[in-house]
Amino acid sequence: MDFLDGKARAAALAGMPSEVTQTLRYFLSAGGKRVRPLLCLIGWHAGGGTGGDAAPVVRVAASLEMFHAFALVHDDIMDRSDSRRGRPAVHRALAARHSRGRSASDADHIGEGAAILIGDLALAWSDELLYSAGLDPVQLADVLPVVSEMRTEVMYGQYLDLTSGGLPTGDLDRALAISRYKTAKYTIERPLHIGAALAGSSQALREALSAYALPLGEAFQLRDDLLGVFGDPCATGKPRMDDLREGKHTALVALAYQHATTDQRNTLDALLGRRGLTDSDAGSLRRLLVDTGACARVEQLITIRHEQAERALDSAGLSPQVAAALRTAAGGAVVRNS
Template sequence: MAAVTAGLPHAEALRQGVTTTLDAFLEHKARAAVSLGMSPEVAQSLGGFLAAGGKRLRPLICATGWQAGGGRAIPEAVIRTAASLEMFHAFCLIHDDIMDDSDSRRGAPTLHRRLTGLQGSSQRPAAAERTGASCAILIGDVALAWSDELLHTAGLTPRQLGAVLPLVHEMRSEVMYGQYLDVTTAGRPTTDVEQARRIIRYKTAKYTVERPLQIGACLAGASLAVREALSAYALPVGEAFQLRDDLLGVFGAPEVTGKPSLDDLRGGKHTVLVALALQRADAGQRRVLDALLGMDGLGEAGADRIREVLTATGARAEVENMIAALRARALRVLESAPLAPYATAGLRRLTEVATARAR
């Protein structure tokens, strides 16, 4: 595969490079399974999940980090490293959908729901659901293992691999700790905004923006000053990204976001949006939130009542203000960061991509 030119104007070329890498890798895995007398279904199911959409944001951010670290054209080794991040992301999403009991993602059935449907009438509904969830867990596990294989076979030099492995290990631990916090607080939202922000920091900000940026920069041999500037930039952008995601998860149009607008409310997610509403709610508004947040059978009518409270308390507007403040903070970092002008321009565009989105 030829190298692609760095920079967000060429994001589509990078996405295509990552997609081509993933497709070829999974085709090889499917053929290898058949040669061993195994079903190619695992690789094919994972390939279908990866092909269903997605912004390839983490590979794009990794490539932006390569650029910020002094790299220009993106070599195949960096593309394969970026692809390993997308494979890890697939693992996270597959398991997250099971834990959240989500029905759809990217406008299509989640993997565990699709695999449940494939059982047909051969099993009772409850057994089919267990089989579908179990198979999806295993395919997610395979995605985690294969993300590691992609990284170790990317063609990195020993210096590059030694530099990025500690970051990859930290990223994996951080996102799982963040997910653990998310799971253990679901159904029990409180007024604790800082706890909600801590979940964001570990579940999203570090794994979506900071670590991919650092990985790309380390591959390019970036200085400590550059890496520190990238972290100072990345954390507010990552937090703003998740705050936007929380708003879209409640107020977004499913036909645009590709995700249901009820899951977070049914799950009683402990988000900044909900914590702020609980802080500000009067007695009547608090009764609505206490009665409806986390309700299994919550429908659109109940969700609309919650949305009214989230808006009336000013929580929705305050989250928008927080996003704007975090975006401004990240852009201020870029004003004095020791980066080449083309790298700064790419990070400015990345800020808009991450924080001002509709899906």
């Protein structure tokens, strides 16, 4: 937050609008699980990092959270989400702020554009947090390629997710590829790798961390898919109509297609991705996801992946403290209501 204070002061001096840093600060203060910064620190410990020189690592962890703000602000535009973390989504808040003297559709357009720019700034600033973290040249050379991979992967994952939207099918592999890129690598594997790289870890350690991270990350996304349809919006901060209304190509939906009767398939085709989806439509879809067994199958996929991640931990040769922290993280990722 000191970093944002500096940006706010610089903006004021330059006569630039204060709403940019205000909006980002408000967004970052609204909570979120801070999964990535936490895993970055655990990865650093896993690589043998210890107390004395933790300040640069904490700043790298903060840069991951700033990057995540970028990702969520842009995602919410693409997913047409009205809310996030229990508050109006950034593009909605900015549309309201700039509504005076404009038509509703012009205000919406300004809101989206302004949110695109605030996301862009968060991405640029996540970079600045990273390179000004006080890393030595070796650490920087080790960590930058991993950060690049992470960014490319999550953007491709989101691209695949977006362009599959509205046209879901029974293709489970595609749904799992989306969850691998958009979530498993981005949320679990790469933050661990980044922390480990800061500690100068071996390739073997990174592979051991991947063996844990990828199945766990898929389980995390599968849980998210369930929460996105059945979860309590007060707990997730996300309304549970969005995924259905956008016709998201998730594993849950792919499995429903695979096991649907002709009638059920017709209902899926008719209702998924329908812009004016009603509560009753959403109810029909939820029932159908249960009746086809898709819901239970996803629970099964989560369990399998959770167990895989646990087994990977057993053979990873990590210190007991690190293994315990990762075990707790795994539990939290797959059993949660938000």
